[in-house]
Amino acid sequence: MVRLPASGAQITLRDPGGADEMLLHESHTHPIETALALLARLGGEQAQWADLVVTDFEFLLLSLRARRFGPLMALGFACPHCSARAEISFLLTDLQESVTPRSPAGVAAHASRPGWYTAGEAAFRLPTALDLAAAASAHDPAWVLAERCFEAGMARRERARVERLMGQMAPELSQPIAAACPECGAETEVALSVARIVIAELKREAAQLYDEIDLIAGAYHWPEAEILALPQQRRRLYAERIGERIRHAQARVA
Numbered sequence: 001m002v003r004l005p006a007s008g009a010q011i012t013l014r015d016p017g018g019a020d021e022m023l024l025h026e027s028h029t030h031p032i033e034t035a036l037a038l039l040a041r042l043g044g045e046q047a048q049w050a051d052l053v054v055t056d057f058e059f060l061l062l063s064l065r066a067r068r069f070g071p072l073m074a075l076g077f078a079c080p081h082c083s084a085r086a087e088i089s090f091l092l093t094d095l096q097e098s099v100t101p102r103s104p105a106g107v108a109a110h111a112s113r114p115g116w117y118t119a120g121e122a123a124f125r126l127p128t129a130l131d132l133a134a135a136a137s138a139h140d141p142a143w144v145l146a147e148r149c150f151e152a153g154m155a156r157r158e159r160a161r162v163e164r165l166m167g168q169m170a171p172e173l174s175q176p177i178a179a180a181c182p183e184c185g186a187e188t189e190v191a192l193s194v195a196r197i198v199i200a201e202l203k204r205e206a207a208q209l210y211d212e213i214d215l216i217a218g219a220y221h222w223p224e225a226e227i228l229a230l231p232q233q234r235r236r237l238y239a240e241r242i243g244e245r246i247r248h249a250q251a252r253v254a
């Protein structure tokens with residue numbers, strides 16, 4: 001069970017099975033939309049996934065990622081100074097703990113609009129996963145977020161102040177990670193986009209599914225649907241045994 005930092009909701013996700021992995025691998029939507037579809041499959045109706053505040057959405061994806069692949073995440077980058085390729089790694093729990101939603105002074109729940117807040121003259125709501133998805137495919141993401149989350153007609157000078165408040169109430173876990181080049185020592189920042197990297201990792205892992213189905217179907221003659229219904233670990237163990245047997249047989253022939 002995961003306790004979400006902004007809403008306090010407690011969420012339990014089941015492990016992805018073969019059918020989830022296949023949909024994941026074959027999905028060509030933006031990673032945020034893919035992630036929302038995956039959460040809906042794994043979490044059912046515990047939440048309105050698209051309405052999760054950005055902090056909670058990204059926190060939940062990182063928790064899912066940590067459960068699948070462990071707590072250490074590595075990001076590759078090219079040094080802007082000497083162009084060397086390097087990698088930085090960090091603990092997901094450190095990132096998750098570094099982000100704490102706060103309730104800034106002067107912000108109150110909106111009197112008549114549920115989910116909205118007021119700060120002085122300004123009214124706004126916190127960006128959700130759906131807002132992120134809409135902004136991600138837009139020409140000007142900041143403008144789209146402002147259109148969706150600020151009350152119409154907000155004065156330009158208010159916007160920067162409200163954006164700061166929103167950042168305190170719903171901080172993003174997608175943030176630049178400080179890194180140093182191992183070759184020349186230059187300091188730099190590596191962009192982290194949570195949905196993008198988590199979905200890319202899950203898709204890469206899901207690509208193994210086809211080899212595993214191929215091996216199991218070839219050896220045991222089980223139909224695809226039955227193989228897809230196996231828990232991932234059992235499917236993988238069968239495929240490893242079959243692969244092992246094939247390698248032994250090939251070694252004997254050679």
Ligand SMILES: [Zn+2]
Pocket residue numbers: 079080081082083084181182183184185186
């Ligand atoms: Zn360098």
